[in-house]
Amino acid sequence: MxxxxxxxxxxxxxxxxxxxxxxxxxxxxxxxxxxxxxxxxxxxxxxxxxxxxxxxxxxxxxxxxxGAGAVQNTGRALDVAIEGAGALAVQANDGAEAYTRAGNLRVSAGGLLETANGLPVLGDGGPLLIPPHQSLHIGKDGTVTVVPDGQGPEALVTVGRIKLVNPPPDSLVKGADGTLRMPDGAPLPADAAVTLAAGALESSNxxxxxxxxxxxxxxxxxxxxxxxxxxxxxxxxxxxxxxxxxx
Known part of the structure; x- marks a missing residue:
């Protein structure tokens, strides 16, 4: 027995x-x-x-x-959804580069562009710092532009470009913080073919x-x-x- x-x-x-x-x-x-x-x-x-x-x-x-979740339009300037394969690069709490498809972004009190759970979004040279502005736009290629406070629409300033990557899906693992990473922890190169849909979010799958x-x-x-x-x-x-x- x-x-x-x-x-x-x-x-x-x-x-x-x-x-x-x-x-x-x-x-x-x-x-x-x-x-x-x-x-x-x-x-x-x-x-x-x-x-x-x-x-x-x-x-x-x-x-x-x-599998990808459904994309829902929100109309919010800081909401972005990955079109097809790819991910946003963020800085995890341990300082390592990690990835996510959660595009509900925000600007912190210190001016950092970050995810909803407070992880800084990475650009080509590190975390993206957003200056005081009256409007913000995220382009299809991840380029972030703002109209500074006190300026007219013609004074458009490019802040930087969000780092977008496109690793083979099966190569990523999920960390305890919910972010995606390479098994060896190595950072991935940016991929210009990855595009964003502004004013939209990808829901859970x-x-x-x-x-x-x-x-x-x-x-x-x-x-x-x-x-x-x-x-x-x-x-x-x-x-x-x-x-x-x-x-």
């Missing part, structure tokens, strides 16, 4: 992880630019002393769904209905594993009673 208990308990542990992944996806169904997390696991023999007769379910990979269905299915599978462990316990108790009677 210990084999049944071990398999059921190992499976239940993995289902708990799968439930946490589904719950996180559902919680981010309305997060701009969010990419759904994916988890893969498989059955494997437990190696050790003696014959390998016990199975467990190790996690073989944590990835993400690289999470299907709220799909995530909810996954949570329900995972919960039912977990309950099944618990019932298997309970069945094994009852069978073990019945065997013990038979042995005591026979003795």
């Amino acid at each position: 210990d084999r049944l208990v071990y398999i059921a308990s190992a499976t239940a542990a993995r289902l708990e992880t799968a439930q946490a992944v589904a719950a996180n996806n559902l919680a981010n169904a309305s997060t701009v630019g969010f990419k759904a997390d994916l988890m893969a696991s498989r059955a494997a023999l437990l190696r050790g002393d003696g014959f390998a007769s016990r199975l467990y379910a190790p996690v073989t990979g944590l990835g993400m769904d690289h 999470v299907s709220a209905v799909g995530a909810m269905v996954q949570m329900i299915e995972t919960s039912r599978q977990y309950e099944l594993q618990v019932r298997l462990m309970q069945t094994a316990e009852r069978a073990d108790q019945a065997s013990a009673r038979l042995l005591s009677v026979g003795g």
Whole structure:
């Protein structure tokens, strides 16, 4: 019976992880630019002393769904959406270069162009500093221009150009802060072919209905594993009673 208990308990542990992944996806169904997390696991023999007769379910990979979310027009000057493949370059909290498709940008009190969660947006020479202005425009190629305070529309000033990159989607990994990075942490070169749609945002690619269905299915599978462990316990108790009677 210990084999049944071990398999059921190992499976239940993995289902708990799968439930946490589904719950996180559902919680981010309305997060701009969010990419759904994916988890893969498989059955494997437990190696050790003696014959390998016990199975467990190790996690073989944590990835993400690289599919694009729907693009929604907002009309806001600081909202941008990546057209097709690509990403915005930002400076992560650890100082490293990271990437995101969340284009709901803002200008900080200090004048830095940053993401909604406070990460500086990178240009060709580092974080983009926006001077005091009365209007701001982000071009299709990522060029940021402003009309300075007290100036007319003819006094258009180019502040810089947002660094846009286009790595192979499968080469990126998601960090704990939600940004995308290269596995080795190396920065990517800018790609002039990547373009932006101004006044628009890419929504999360999470299907709220799909995530909810996954949570329900995972919960039912977990309950099944618990019932298997309970069945094994009852069978073990019945065997013990038979042995005591026979003795």
